[in-house]
Amino acid sequence: MLDAAVDAFAERGFGGTSTRDVAVRAGRSTAAVYVHYESKEALLYAISLEGHMDALDCLRCAYASSEEPAARVHGMVLAFSDWHMENAKLARVVQYELHALSEEHRADIVSRRRRFQRLMVGALRDGVRAGQFNVEDVNGTARALLSLCIDLVRWFDPARGGDPWAIAQLNADLALRMVGEV
Amino acid sequence: MLDAAVDAFAERGFGGTSTRDVAVRAGRSTAAVYVHYESKEALLYAISLEGHMDALDCLRCAYASSEEPAARVHGMVLAFSDWHMENAKLARVVQYELHALSEEHRADIVSRRRRFQRLMVGALRDGVRAGQFNVEDVNGTARALLSLCIDLVRWFDPARGGDPWAIAQLNADLALRMVGEV
């Protein structure tokens, strides 16, 4: 059911998807949707929540798996880029359908999103403090590094080929240049 | 009429917008929409076409206004970033609503989009040939530079403040690092 909704929302957007679209993809009736979810918006929230938690786990894990600043930033951009390509449909919904959430749900998700930025800012500060990075605008640069990863969902299409790992490697290498690694 | 549609599509997405939404914003009846545009999709195509032409003009102009490779790439990222913030609503529709176009219209737009990539690839090759840039993957790096600019429309909100020019400058400075400027 969730998978069916992810596919549909990713393909046509939340507004362009009907509960019937979702039900048909899941091989169920429209009524069956409402047994599990209170509304179409609640379905989107469930997807968005799961996606944000999974992506944050991914980025936290990468942060924790190295103490050396350059290796850490490299690993974070590598993992976060890869996540967006390996979970292309989910990531698309996560990144582009926030506007359709209710006010309360959106506030919850927005506060979760700040953690991505904080984590990346932390990684940059570590490198600056250690004298290994040359970054003037830590917040802006962190934002740009996340942008590089997130924007992958706009154009990357698993069906059209392209090697996710090679793309993630390129992003990670560019990231080290962006932080002015010494 | 077009402005009203840009506002609506940017806020709620194409699928989440009704022709009534557009008509009300424009201070007209729904019937009036169909005097000027054959369908809701035709309205989206008109917006998308105008937006892509304007953005391409912007990037071409930046390309042409310098011969020196580093200044050229800096200027391109500066101008393209700025365009996405100064035309935030239009840019949002341009970048995120392609999926809602008819097959013919989408094909037309997609072929126009390739010109952005070609222009940036050209700028990078110039710098590599001149021995001023150190870029292994020209296509991938050009894609990343455009990503940095385009992803601004996902989060930049003119209403919430933030200095577009400072953000554009940061992106342009990061771009020079990304191309390994000597």
Next chain:
DNA sequence: GTCTATATGTTGATAGAC
């Protein structure tokens, strides 16, 4: 070119049988 009125299908969501 604009409107009011309307045709025709689709929407999110519910009722009630099994």
Next chain:
DNA sequence: GTCTATCAACATATAGAC
């Protein structure tokens, strides 16, 4: 938990008067 059947509201688009 699943279905079929259905509701009221809304969708896109058109007809025809001014």
